[in-house]
Amino acid sequence: MLKIENLHVKLEDEEKQILKGVNLEVGAGQVHAIMGPNGSGKSTLSYVLSGREGYEVTDGEAHLGDVDLLDIEPEERAAAGLFLAFQYPVEIPGVGNMTFLRTAVNAQRKARGEEEMSAAEFLKVVRAKAKTLKIDADMLKRPVNVGFSGGEKKRNEILQMAMLEPKMCILDETDSGLDVDAMKLVSEGVNALRSEGRSFLVITHYQRLLDHIKPDVVHIMANGRIIKSGGPELALEVEQNGYADILAEVS
Amino acid sequence: MSAVAETMNVTDERLAGLTLPAGGWSDVARKDALSRVQMMGLPSRRDEYWKYTRPDTLTQAVAVPAALFHNDEAALFDDVERLKIVFVDGVFDADASDDLSLEGVSIEHLATVDADIHWARDIYGVLETNGQKPVERPLAALNTAFATDGVLIHVTGAASRPINMIYLHNSETSDVMLHNVIKLDAGASLTVLETGPAAARLNMVTEVEVADTAAFHHIRAQGRDHERRAATHIFARLGTESVFKSFTLTANGVMTRNECVLELTGDDAKATVGGACVGDGDFHHDDTVFITHDAENCESRQVFKKVLRNGATGVFQGKILVKAGAQKTDGYQISQSLLLDGDSQFLAKPELEIYADDVICSHGSTSGAIDETALFYLQSRGISKPVATDLLTLSFLAEAVDEIEDETLREQINERMASWLERRRG
Numbered sequence: 001m002l003k004i005e006n007l008h009v010k011l012e013d014e015e016k017q018i019l020k021g022v023n024l025e026v027g028a029g030q031v032h033a034i035m036g037p038n039g040s041g042k043s044t045l046s047y048v049l050s051g052r053e054g055y056e057v058t059d060g061e062a063h064l065g066d067v068d069l070l071d072i073e074p075e076e077r078a079a080a081g082l083f084l085a086f087q088y089p090v091e092i093p094g095v096g097n098m099t100f101l102r103t104a105v106n107a108q109r110k111a112r113g114e115e116e117m118s119a120a121e122f123l124k125v126v127r128a129k130a131k132t133l134k135i136d137a138d139m140l141k142r143p144v145n146v147g148f149s150g151g152e153k154k155r156n157e158i159l160q161m162a163m164l165e166p167k168m169c170i171l172d173e174t175d176s177g178l179d180v181d182a183m184k185l186v187s188e189g190v191n192a193l194r195s196e197g198r199s200f201l202v203i204t205h206y207q208r209l210l211d212h213i214k215p216d217v218v219h220i221m222a223n224g225r226i227i228k229s230g231g232p233e234l235a236l237e238v239e240q241n242g243y244a245d246i247l248a249e250v251s
Numbered sequence: 252m253s254a255v256a257e258t259m260n261v262t263d264e265r266l267a268g269l270t271l272p273a274g275g276w277s278d279v280a281r282k283d284a285l286s287r288v289q290m291m292g293l294p295s296r297r298d299e300y301w302k303y304t305r306p307d308t309l310t311q312a313v314a315v316p317a318a319l320f321h322n323d324e325a326a327l328f329d330d331v332e333r334l335k336i337v338f339v340d341g342v343f344d345a346d347a348s349d350d351l352s353l354e355g356v357s358i359e360h361l362a363t364v365d366a367d368i369h370w371a372r373d374i375y376g377v378l379e380t381n382g383q384k385p386v387e388r389p390l391a392a393l394n395t396a397f398a399t400d401g402v403l404i405h406v407t408g409a410a411s412r413p414i415n416m417i418y419l420h421n422s423e424t425s426d427v428m429l430h431n432v433i434k435l436d437a438g439a440s441l442t443v444l445e446t447g448p449a450a451a452r453l454n455m456v457t458e459v460e461v462a463d464t465a466a467f468h469h470i471r472a473q474g475r476d477h478e479r480r481a482a483t484h485i486f487a488r489l490g491t492e493s494v495f496k497s498f499t500l501t502a503n504g505v506m507t508r509n510e511c512v513l514e515l516t517g518d519d520a521k522a523t524v525g526g527a528c529v530g531d532g533d534f535h536h537d538d539t540v541f542i543t544h545d546a547e548n549c550e551s552r553q554v555f556k557k558v559l560r561n562g563a564t565g566v567f568q569g570k571i572l573v574k575a576g577a578q579k580t581d582g583y584q585i586s587q588s589l590l591l592d593g594d595s596q597f598l599a600k601p602e603l604e605i606y607a608d609d610v611i612c613s614h615g616s617t618s619g620a621i622d623e624t625a626l627f628y629l630q631s632r633g634i635s636k637p638v639a640t641d642l643l644t645l646s647f648l649a650e651a652v653d654e655i656e657d658e659t660l661r662e663q664i665n666e667r668m669a670s671w672l673e674r675r676r677g
């Protein structure tokens with residue numbers, strides 16, 4: 001599904017190398033988790049994959065299926081099936097959540113040559129999905145993320161994901177800022193989307209989330225590289241001992 | 252040539268080409284206005300009040316011609332239940348207009364009234380003269396003297412539908428002065444819609460007397476002819492607990508100067524003046540506002556938003572004057588521009604002058620580019636960059652458009668702006 005090879009990334013305006021050769025392959029239907037110390041490059045990886053400006057790829061490749069991700073615009077990557085749930089969802093005053101969602105859904109459908117969703121159908125689907133995420137009608141009417149609490153913003157990300165039905169979902173610290181109940185809600189939302197044709201890359205600092213969303217593989221990222229990969233037990237090890245042992249082991 | 256001599260030269264040349272219309276009841280006001288223009292002289296580049304806007308094409312003897320603009324877009328407010336009054340290049344078109352009768356409202360047009368006594372005599376040129384202090388507005392006095400037509404509206408009750416002045420532009424060389432007088436009696440209410448460019452060059456004055464507890468709503472769309480020029484003035488006086496709300500939408504137009512001069516003279520009055528403008532290329536748009544608070548517990552809001560690209564220029568000069576004794580004044584002023592490229596510019600001069608001690612006044616002026624983070628967020632959801640840019644542009648303008656109280660009219664403005672942006676995407 002997602003294949004990243006030898007990815008090197010530096011900041012566009014600065015001589016600062018952030019990713020120093022990332023290799024990662026997520027198979028169809030799999031859930032992979034990435035853990036790692038602050039500043040190790042996890043968010044950068046997710047941004048570079050989704051096409052944010054400000055970064056320069058100096059080497060390496062990334063493919064989603066047979067689509068060369070690094071060559072195309074962010075919206076084309078989205079239409080190809082990539083979705084990033086932001087670590088810090090963006091507030092957009094003046095743009096209604098509903099307008100935003102419908103524009104996004106239909107833009108992607110159009111890009112894929114599919115028929116657009118009618119207003120009535122869209123409303124029905126979005127209401128149903130919002131309900132399972134306990135997002136009330138009022139939040140749907142408000143401008144995108146404006147005045148939403150931290151947890152509400154994260155639930156809104158999952159709602160977008162549910163509406164857009166991507167193939168490859170990257171969740172960047174979706175668990176941070178969530179209370180225990182919201183964490184369950186979001187995990188259920190994610191688990192409901194799990195299917196053979198859909199993969200997840202879950203970036204997190206805490207084992208807790210992985211209790212709900214069971215990963216097939218756990219990677220540890222440090223200093224711009226994946227330094228260790230293993231099964232779910234790797235997350236437990238991090239939770240108990242921190243990163244010191246793992247960092248010592250590889251250096 | 253000295254500055255004064257130059258100004259007088261321009262003024263003389265302009266006046267030489269004009270003749271005072273015989274106006275019956277308005278004769279006195281017209282003659283007075285003419286002598287005031289002669290005293291003041293027309294604006295020149297050296298005037299502080301015209302620092303950011305070159306007045307020459309607005310003052311010169313002969314107007315620069317403006318090509319006519321055609322497209323297949325339905326006229327704005329076409330499906331709104333309204334009373335239409337049509338002017339073609341400044342000339343009243345009876346056939347295209349509706350019957351000028353509306354319950355609780357008397358409607359006439361200036362050119363046909365030559366009686367010696369008329370209610371409008373107490374307002375025509377009076378509010379304009381009032382508004383010449385402390386800053387001179389010679390183009391408005393010129394208009395009072397020479398306006399050839401306009402609408403006289405006297406509202407005694409709640410008008411059942413909006414009055415829509417439709418100003419068509421059919422001659423490339425038309426040079427037009429229109430003067431409207433609107434009087435709302437105590438408790439009356441009216442919505443006035445104004446649409447269209449009116450002429451190659453327009454000089455427009457609207458005087459509005461809003462009596463106690465009356466409510467006046469005004470929505471104007473200035474027409475999309477690229478080469479048209481306009482200098483407009485609104486002078487309004489607000490009584491106790493009255494409401495005045497004016498919104499202007501401007502797209503295109505090589506030169507626009509919109510002045511709005513409001514005086515809050517009765518306690519608890521509320522005034523809002525706002526505008527949204529989108530300019531591309533050869534476009535200069537100036538909003539100049541002067542609001543005087545002369546009563547207690549009044550509220551005024553100025554909300555102006557400009558989207559500029561390809562070298563367009565936006566200007567905002569906004570002043571709130573709070574007189575001694577105008578306690579509990581709440582004055583709000585915001586003027587912002589969204590610069591879509593590095594060539595465009597926004598010049599702002601917000602001013603507060605306050606002589607009362609118990610007031611809240613805030614003003615802010617900003618100029619910025621599209622928020623890259625928001626743009627990326629939208630793109631990452633599959634929305635193309637041009638569409639995302641338009642969404643953010645509309646959201647930027649929304650704060651001004653939201654000042655329109657009537658939801659249907661507000662939505663029409665929003666839809667129109669969205670369709671303009673969509674058209675340019677091709």
Ligand SMILES: Nc1ncnc2c1ncn2[C@@H]1O[C@H](COP(=O)(O)OP(=O)(O)OP(=O)(O)O)[C@@H](O)[C@H]1O
Pocket residue numbers: 011018036037038039040041042043044045054087
């Ligand atoms: N646009 C930028 N400008 C400057 N430095 C940047 C930029 N983007 C990333 N960095 C730097 O690159 C490094 C990696 O950042 P990144 O956000 O990817 O880390 P992270 O692994 O997601 O951290 P966290 O766990 O705290 O979210 C950090 O040192 C960060 O300061």
Ligand SMILES: [Mg+2]
Pocket residue numbers: 042043044087172
């Ligand atoms: Mg991060």
